[in-house]
Amino acid sequence: MSAMLRLLLRVLGLWRARRGWLLAGAVVAGLAALAGIALLALAGRGVSEGLQNSALTAGAVGSLLLLRPLILVRPLARYLERLVTHSATFRALTDTRIWFFRRLAERLPAGLGLRGAGDLLGRIVSDVEALDGLYLRALVPGAAAVAVVLALAVMLGAAGPGLAAVVALPLAAALLLPPLLAPAAGRAAARVAEAQGQLRVAAVDPLLGLEDTLAANGEARATDRLMRAGDALAQQQKALARRAAWSGASGLVLSQAALFGALGYGLAGGEGAVAGSVLGLFLALGAGEVLAAVPRAGTALAAASAGARRLFEAADTAPPVPEPAVPVAPPTGHAVRVEGVHFSWAPDRAPVFNGLSLELPEGGRLALLGPSGSGKSTLATLLLKLAAPQEGRITLGGTDLASLSGAAVRSRIACLTQDARLFDDSIAANLRLADPAATDAALWQALERAGVAEVVRALPEGLQTGCGEGGARFSGGQGRRLALARALLAPAALLILDEPAGGLDPLAERAFLETLESATQGRSVILITHRLLGVEKPTRILRLVGGRAIPAMG
Template structure:
């Protein structure tokens, strides 16, 4: 097991989260504003159509033909076309904005402490990448657009009904304000905390499902299928309960909004009977009635969207807050790594969290260029933490690390990692061809270089025997090859990088004794001109090493 832990992520404030999201969406600002304009035009056409239709009916009943049918047809056709254009345009813009957000998320994830080094549950990362980011499309489509429409509708109600009868306009506008602004805000406040627990439940369920899929062989081997099914069912029930609980609250606010809309309609009908409001003509009553009914149709979706505000806020903080603890603390560095690659850990002190004990303090270690060394120790001693520090994934609280005499804090992350090729205990083979898996470490490598790396890893003959050779599809996690063959392909990928330092973190975990010995025999024969740092629980006895240290109780003890 890796010693990496999952430190508590720094809590991102909603304000900072939305500022970051809008910064990412800045290139789409004009397009987003155009989408809002399209939405307002479509809404204005709809309000004009209904008000005009009401006027035509009223005037027709009075034997007058002030509003022509052609005009209404033009309004109806224009509204239909504008609504189609608005939906097509706004969704297209939002797809692009969400795509940029996903790219930003992956970029931040790949540069942070969760960058595949064992810090985060894959289910949690997947939940942020899929569910949380998809939730954020509601920020524009379900909040910003309806909110802009509600402002326009509020103004239209005040102006048109106010030109007919000011007291009636004030009453109707007041009811609209309560239904279209106050109810959504109350709904958002009620569901904000609940939205956080709901997103957490979704993430936990996804983590469980992925975990059980990965452990399916063990589940079947121990006959635990029914127990796992019961466990998943229980977690689904928890999620469904929370969803139902939130739906009830949203439905309550929607009901209140609906009641307010009906009160507004009753006020117009009361005005028609000269109850409370006097002096309004029949034609104007019909216009007001049609306009009020149409206006309050905008309120219902806004109230429902307000109920989802809590989820949108928490989705924003989860997406923007990924790796926040680590990324901001890592010195960026601007210098290039030197050609000389001696490594020194100088009086190093590190702790994962200020409330936890130090993993080690005043640790000193020198690894000369070209040396083959091993660092061994029990689980939890901090061996893999040294690897993370050297890769500049995390930073020490005390002391420093130098590469070729230069502090790695001054060296850019990319430059540091061009000097170090990393092979871990959880090496991943992608669901792609052998060629593409190898090219990950050296995109410009020729076929001759690929075969050379495979030959050095003693797996070239196996690949040549495959029907498609380098273009053989490995399947998910390299399922189409054995564990030993997959580990050799991973070794070939590491050797292909040409990095002068090979960092091997428990590279033979999960292999049987014979395959493990063969792996190290291969390693002994290759990379003779590289620095090799082997991190392991124990040694097999076949490794060729210049120095061996044991890490225990925060100290390094030389064994030779």
């Protein structure tokens, strides 16, 4: 229980910026519930006074007349409750998703790596959505139920302490069901959340590699895996549903106990107790409606804690490159120097670099050659401070990268990767990833330098043309040029071009590299490639061999 409580308190900490909305929703929910209790209290008073007298007394008539405004107040209060509580929830969940995305960006800067896309999709969608139960199905109903039980105890206490005891105590006991049932339900909910993650992985992975799946005739195996994951999820959901059913049944028994207590009080107390018994019956009925949601709060707490555990598990992963406690000011220059760098992706893996040293002066153009697996892209990762060497150091403008913030480094160094992605948004939005404040004129200038401006001008919507998922709207060469325009738009003085023409046919590759050569004039450039075509004009050529850089002629 303590672990669950810590998780849920941490979630509430993420929502502290929305505490005004969250508190307002709980208050409105309490007032709506109290309006319902007041409505039934007045009805019960009118009926009990009518029972005591053959004709309606003035008090009974007054009680009935007071029902009129409450009949209108209650639905309005319920509407306002839904409006405020859901608005609060949507805001809180939005904050949670933004927080989670930022944490992932800090911890997975080089990509998803070993974390599956399906698993992370489940965490940022379903696990975040499970948190709405913490507020909408646990805290809000709980606040309303507490307000109702207290009000009921006060009103019935005025009619008789015994009546208050037999009616209010069972309802108060119902308030204890969520914390009592939540730990066991939490374990069941954790198994459900894990099974949901496995199902998403089984569904998304074959789709991401659909061509390979079909080429290997793997549809049957993928379908079988998906079915087994679905069956496993169904079994875990049934177990959780059984616990929810027992919780609901327990709450119903306690509500019925309150009703029977009111009836027994009237039967055992004689004629004078009838009025109080009728009032108790009406109030118990009204409270039963509010408390009906309380037993299910335990399941909601369990689901929220399971979702929170999975979120924090991913979000608390140690970042690959910790930020310095006190970052130094960015240097004025951008010359790069790599000194005796040793690097391996994991302790049990072979080293990628074993004493790598090289330098690139300002304005220099370095071509870095080597076969696949020689460490070319790893060097780009180190220069962008997406990973850190185990030994040695890398300096930018004479300043050690370890003492600079990652944002400062990446503001000075831009990278065009081999698989640079165009997102399913407009051309303008894709370009402005590099410079959100860039004007349309700056976008057109970047497109001109990348040799793709005429293509964009010919489109009916121009800069507002959608690129499609993965840039599907454009050919491979056009997509590479748009990605180049984005890199050129960045104010960085150093460009890393990692296999920039990869995947293009020979003619498109040569044309693209010619454009690249002219477009990057005036900047320092590191061209990472497995071969040179002759159109490049590097000032220095190095080849990566055995984790070191040696001079090469091509």
